Amino acid sequence: MTDFPVEKIRADFPILQEKIRNKPLVYLDNAASCQKPQQVIDSIVHLYSHEYANVHRGVHTLSVKATDRYEGAREKVQQFINAQSTKEIIFVRGATEAINLIAQTFAKENIKAGDEILITAMEHHSNIVPWQMLCEQTGAVLKVAPINLQGELIYAEFENLLTDKTKLVSVVHMSNALGTVNPVEKIIAAAKAKKIPVLLDGAQAIPHMSVDVQALGCDFYVFSGHKLYAPSGIGVLYGKQALLEAMPPYQGGGDMIRKVTFEETEYNSLPYKFEAGTPNIADVVGLGAAIDYLNTIGMERIAAYEAELLDYATEKAKQIQGLRIIGEAGAKGAILSFVLDKIHPHDIGTMLDSLGIAIRAGHHCAMPVMDFFEVPATARASFAMYNTKEEVDILMAGIADLIEIFG
Amino acid sequence: MFDDLRDLYQEVIFDHNRNPRNFHVMEAADRKVEGFNPLCGDRLTLFLKMDGDKIIDASFQGSGCAISTASVSLMTEIVKGKTEAEAEALFTQFHEMTTGKEEEINLEAIGKLAVLAGVREYPARVKCATLAWHTLDAALKNEQDSISTE
Numbered sequence: 415m416t417d418f419p420v421e422k423i424r425a426d427f428p429i430l431q432e433k434i435r436n437k438p439l440v441y442l443d444n445a446a447s448c449q450k451p452q453q454v455i456d457s458i459v460h461l462y463s464h465e466y467a468n469v470h471r472g473v474h475t476l477s478v479k480a481t482d483r484y485e486g487a488r489e490k491v492q493q494f495i496n497a498q499s500t501k502e503i504i505f506v507r508g509a510t511e512a513i514n515l516i517a518q519t520f521a522k523e524n525i526k527a528g529d530e531i532l533i534t535a536m537e538h539h540s541n542i543v544p545w546q547m548l549c550e551q552t553g554a555v556l557k558v559a560p561i562n563l564q565g566e567l568i569y570a571e572f573e574n575l576l577t578d579k580t581k582l583v584s585v586v587h588m589s590n591a592l593g594t595v596n597p598v599e600k601i602i603a604a605a606k607a608k609k610i611p612v613l614l615d616g617a618q619a620i621p622h623m624s625v626d627v628q629a630l631g632c633d634f635y636v637f638s639g640h641k642l643y644a645p646s647g648i649g650v651l652y653g654k655q656a657l658l659e660a661m662p663p664y665q666g667g668g669d670m671i672r673k674v675t676f677e678e679t680e681y682n683s684l685p686y687k688f689e690a691g692t693p694n695i696a697d698v699v700g701l702g703a704a705i706d707y708l709n710t711i712g713m714e715r716i717a718a719y720e721a722e723l724l725d726y727a728t729e730k731a732k733q734i735q736g737l738r739i740i741g742e743a744g745a746k747g748a749i750l751s752f753v754l755d756k757i758h759p760h761d762i763g764t765m766l767d768s769l770g771i772a773i774r775a776g777h778h779c780a781m782p783v784m785d786f787f788e789v790p791a792t793a794r795a796s797f798a799m800y801n802t803k804e805e806v807d808i809l810m811a812g813i814a815d816l817i818e819i820f821g
Numbered sequence: 822m823f824d825d826l827r828d829l830y831q832e833v834i835f836d837h838n839r840n841p842r843n844f845h846v847m848e849a850a851d852r853k854v855e856g857f858n859p860l861c862g863d864r865l866t867l868f869l870k871m872d873g874d875k876i877i878d879a880s881f882q883g884s885g886c887a888i889s890t891a892s893v894s895l896m897t898e899i900v901k902g903k904t905e906a907e908a909e910a911l912f913t914q915f916h917e918m919t920t921g922k923e924e925e926i927n928l929e930a931i932g933k934l935a936v937l938a939g940v941r942e943y944p945a946r947v948k949c950a951t952l953a954w955h956t957l958d959a960a961l962k963n964e965q966d967s968i969s970t971e
Binding site for chain 2: 435436757758759760761764765768769775776777784789790791815816819820821
């Protein structure tokens with residue numbers, strides 16, 4: 415842990431210098447959204463100050479510069495997740511929009527009444543509701559593979575639910591409510607054996623581990639920028655080129671067309687077919703800057719550091735009487751969800767806030783997970799590469815004190 | 822520790838959270854309404870026994886945070902013996918106090934409920950305090966379905 419440059423990283427995040435209720439900020443709500451380094455903030459300021467115009471349209475110098483920056487960011491994303499081509503990188507608003515896009519194009523085209531879509535019991539609402547909407551439209555059926563009390567997918571049950579009726583598997587790579595990292599290699603192999611396409615919801619996984627979509631072999635991978643130290647309002651849909659080529663467009667408008675007459679319209683090639691209208695240019699550039707920043711550190715190192723941090727936090731949490739960890743999967747990312755005896759998570763959240771500690775208290779957009787563990791909500795501390803053991807100590811001391819106060 | 826929170830978490834609130842008053846099912850209730858705050862999962866069932874337009878008994882069941890539990894516990898105590906109109910007037914005053922619309926708190930009218938005034942500094946927690954009263958409002962209007970603060 416000593417060789418990880420956490421202090422240097424912290425210095426790059428201006429918000430970490432903020433005081434909250436007169437205490438130094440301890441930001442542990444990274445699974446909801448993480449903070450942005452100066453390099454990302456500067457990239458946006460620089461674009462708007464020196465290089466901004468609309469993309470893909472103008473012959474003038476600024477438009478060419480802006481297009482270079484925008485398409486340059488696409489290359490960075492392609493390399494970051496090791497996609498085969500930039501044609502496979504579609505910019506969207508976030509993971510939620512990406513899943514809705516796939517549901518309303520690929521899935522709507524290929525799924526009919528009686529077909530099944532298979533998800534898991536630990537999905538975020540964004541990987542449940544778009545499929546329920548699709549099922550309502552098509553008469554398809556949503557199947558849910560169960561989890562055990564550790565918060566792990568019961569793989570045998572998942573395999574049993576994988577049948578000839580299954581037309582799409584859509585699973586979370588890492589759970590936002592539990593921290594569980596799913597055995598996606600096994601899941602993909604089992605689905606491939608039956609020629610079933612697989613979508614991975616990578617919103618939570620992407621900032622915590624190195625992701626290689628070709629090695630994984632998934633058909634779709636989606637994530638949001640704001641959890642990857644990039645701006646909010648920008649996300650990525652990765653899809654295998656052949657699948658994207660065959661899919662109908664999602665929205666119609668400018669940029670996604672090659673030729674328009676009142677009689678017919680010819681759609682543009684990939685990736686532009688799925689990017690109707692003026693895109694979120696500045697935030698795409700910000701996403702590119704975030705990836706540059708992460709590359710200077712290295713995802714493997716970040717993963718190793720965060721694993722140590724989580725182990726440390728878990729060990730400390732287990733020493734607190736009356737604290738129950740929700741989600742104890744063997745393979746887990748840097749998320750510590752917990753409940754305290756007779757103290758509601760919202761009281762925990764408010765009390766810790768008064769100490770400058772930001773955690774999430776609630777259902778984490780995963781109400782079915784809360785129902786499964788029979789809790790109304792949990793408190794969740796979620797870590798990022800800029801968090802420290804000292805911050806874990808502050809959190810644990812705060813929890814111990816609030817337990818005493820509630821007595 | 823937690824010095825800043827003394828206005829919000831007063832001893833009375835801890836007391837009502839640990840030992841909620843009127844915390845039981847009322848078999849012979851005239852009104853029974855469920856209140857739910859989907860944001861935090863607070864859930865309560867409110868029971869009222871009426872005599873004409875007078876509330877002669879009130880009780881509740883459910884689970885929630887300290888603020889919501891103390892609020893509903895205090896409410897069931899204070900509305901006993903009140904007419905519907907008096908209870909509704911209290912709701913209005915309580916709402917104004919917790920949302921900070923009324924700078925001066927009318928202590929005479931609001932009584933013990935004043936311990937919940939601290940939530941006005943915590944906008945994220947106002948709904949915890951008002952869930953009980955929204956549920957009472959629905960019960961008085963004889964809306965039998967469950968209500969939600971969202």
